[in-house]
Amino acid sequence: MTKEIEKAGITIVQMANLIPVAKTVGSNRMVPTISIPYPLGDPSSPKEVQFKLRYHRVGVALDALTTDIKEQTVFKVKI
Amino acid sequence: MKKAILYINQFFGQIGGEEMADHAPEIREGLVGPAMELQKQLGDEYQVTHTIICGDNFMGSRQEEAIKTILGFLEGKEFDIFFAGPAFRAGRYGSACGNICKAVKEKFNVPVITSMNEENPGVEMFKKDMYIFKGGASAASMRKDVAAMAKFAIKLMNGEELLSAEEEGYFGRGIRKQVYLNPPVNAADRVINMLLKKIRGEKFQSELPIPPSDLVPIAPAISPDELSKIKVAMVTSGGIVPVGNPDRIQSASATKWGKYDISELDDLVEGEYMTIHAGFDPAAANADPDVIVPLDALRAYEKEGKIGGVYKYFYATVGTGTTQAEAARMGREIAAELVADGVKAVILTST
Numbered sequence: 001m002t003k004e005i006e007k008a009g010i011t012i013v014q015m016a017n018l019i020p021v022a023k024t025v026g027s028n029r030m031v032p033t034i035s036i037p038y039p040l041g042d043p044s045s046p047k048e049v050q051f052k053l054r055y056h057r058v059g060v061a062l063d064a065l066t067t068d069i070k071e072q073t074v075f076k077v078k079i
Numbered sequence: 080m081k082k083a084i085l086y087i088n089q090f091f092g093q094i095g096g097e098e099m100a101d102h103a104p105e106i107r108e109g110l111v112g113p114a115m116e117l118q119k120q121l122g123d124e125y126q127v128t129h130t131i132i133c134g135d136n137f138m139g140s141r142q143e144e145a146i147k148t149i150l151g152f153l154e155g156k157e158f159d160i161f162f163a164g165p166a167f168r169a170g171r172y173g174s175a176c177g178n179i180c181k182a183v184k185e186k187f188n189v190p191v192i193t194s195m196n197e198e199n200p201g202v203e204m205f206k207k208d209m210y211i212f213k214g215g216a217s218a219a220s221m222r223k224d225v226a227a228m229a230k231f232a233i234k235l236m237n238g239e240e241l242l243s244a245e246e247e248g249y250f251g252r253g254i255r256k257q258v259y260l261n262p263p264v265n266a267a268d269r270v271i272n273m274l275l276k277k278i279r280g281e282k283f284q285s286e287l288p289i290p291p292s293d294l295v296p297i298a299p300a301i302s303p304d305e306l307s308k309i310k311v312a313m314v315t316s317g318g319i320v321p322v323g324n325p326d327r328i329q330s331a332s333a334t335k336w337g338k339y340d341i342s343e344l345d346d347l348v349e350g351e352y353m354t355i356h357a358g359f360d361p362a363a364a365n366a367d368p369d370v371i372v373p374l375d376a377l378r379a380y381e382k383e384g385k386i387g388g389v390y391k392y393f394y395a396t397v398g399t400g401t402t403q404a405e406a407a408r409m410g411r412e413i414a415a416e417l418v419a420d421g422v423k424a425v426i427l428t429s430t
Contacts, residue, residue, distance in 0.1 A: 001409060003295050003410065004407050005410055005417065005427070006298050007414070008417070008418050009298060010298060011300065012298065012427055013427070016429045017429075021200045021204070022429065025203075026295060028298070033428070035136065035139075036140070037359040037360045037364060037430065038364060038370040039429075040370045040373050040428070043362070043363040054369065058373045058380065059376075062311070065424050067300055068300040
């Protein structure tokens with residue numbers, strides 16, 4: 001899906017847990033998430049901590065959209 | 080007597096379904112689940128001595144730790160060959176089988192064999208590194224897929240002559256091997272035969288097939304200034320839909336997608352939105368759908384002015400057991416809508 005949307009000329013970033021899979025199927029901009037059932041917020045942590053993580057990683061994704069890349073790139077996250 | 084060890088996931092290890100997908104690696108003496116069939120197919124000259132079981136999410140999210148633990152289990156064990164799966168069309172399981180086979184092969188230098196369906200992304204990831212047999216779409220083909228792995232393993236261990244990947248039934252590893260045709264046909268004759276077939280519009284097989292590169296051109300970066308003026312759209316394969324699933328999107332092998340108006344919302348809340356994805360434990364996403372469609376975080380960036388806004392709809396489907404062909408079609412349909420509405424930036428979340 002990512003590829004088809006990018007093919008249409010839309011700048012897209014994929015947030016995924018299984019980065020190697022995203023890479024294999026051809027995503028160009030990728031940001032890692034923390035798990036499969038809860039990509040952006042660990043339910044065992046408090047709501048504020050979950051939001052902080054989600055806010056951070058979505059921010060990395062937005063920055064990825066504004067970053068010029070020459071090849072498939074996995075953007076680094078801090079939390 | 081030759082010895083074999085098999086790797087399987089928590090489901091086939093009879094530990095549990097998605098709720099147990101975080102199960103830490105363990106090793107058991109003897110046969111569990113598919114190991115019984117493998118033993119039967121390998122016959123009396125082989126003994127499947129151990130079964131290793133690991134949750135798919137554990138291997139997916141804590142891969143290094145999982146591999147290290149499993150290699151530790153194998154340390155000091157005698158085995159001549161290592162198997163994993165079959166993984167059918169299960170993407171996480173396929174990826175896990177590939178990762179563990181690769182690590183075992185590197186560390187212990189024994190042959191490794193697995194089996195996956197052609198739609199399993201694990202095939203593209205690992206086919207160059209190991210024998211991946213062409214398996215069925217679901218566990219219905221368990222017996223057949225195990226038999227194919229076992230049959231080839233016996234040939235391999237006996238040092239019998241191995242045929243091409245195509246003939247043996249595994250995915251080509253991209254290795255070129257010199258073969259002598261019987262009866263011999265020289266290259267000039269072969270190329271003319273091919274040319275004649277081409278002219279007649281018949282099918283022919285190149286002797287040097289080059290796999291097509293499947294990357295799409297990288298879409299240009301959006302300037303931060305532009306981003307602060309445009310709306311960002313969200314798309315997900317994590318199955319987030321309004322409670323009740325109005326578009327009746329399938330929980331697995333989806334062929335449908337839906338779009339849902341979020342223009343008046345700041346947050347996706349429990350009881351209004353939920354996931355219908357059958358490929359993982361839905362508890363966390365049902366309790367807070369923002370963990371998959373991060374509307375609350377995007378609204379925060381909208382308030383700060385980092386983005387111009389959030390596009391009025393989010394798009395959702397389910398990415399489990401979904402064929403790549405169906406996923407591509409849905410991607411095209413969604414892209415067409417976004418383009419028609421002038422959307423230039425998308426965040427896609429996958430599970």
